[in-house]
Amino acid sequence: MNLAKRIAYLRIALICIGLIALVCFYPLMIVWPSGWAWHTGYSDYPLMIVGIYATLGVFLLIAARDPLEHLSLIWFTVWSSVVHGAVMTVQSLMHGEHRAHLLGDVPALFIVAIVLAMLTPRGETARTLRRAAWLKSLP
16 A cells, blocks of 8 residues: 555544444443443443543544644653553453443454554654655645
């Protein structure tokens, strides 16, 4: 896949992931709580996590306009998803009542990380693309 297609697919992925983070987390917690919500009964946790992911969703949508200008946000999303997914995997394995998360939010986090990591330019390629974009923006 050439670089232009990769950036185009990255933009699409950022839009899809951003919209899912912005719109879908709370409904998933309601529809499938055993796979998406970590607390039962009253808890402040769901609203807090929805707020965090909705905010991330908005910023991923902004990043989709020009991914090369938002590489640090994209890589934060990749690595925070890996860490969050790894912690939840351990917790799900340690506590039987949370095993359904291994089919719900845990794989979702790893899929987000893999998709973004595969599509996001890194190293010298990213530096070259950012330099070219910066030079192009000059009057």
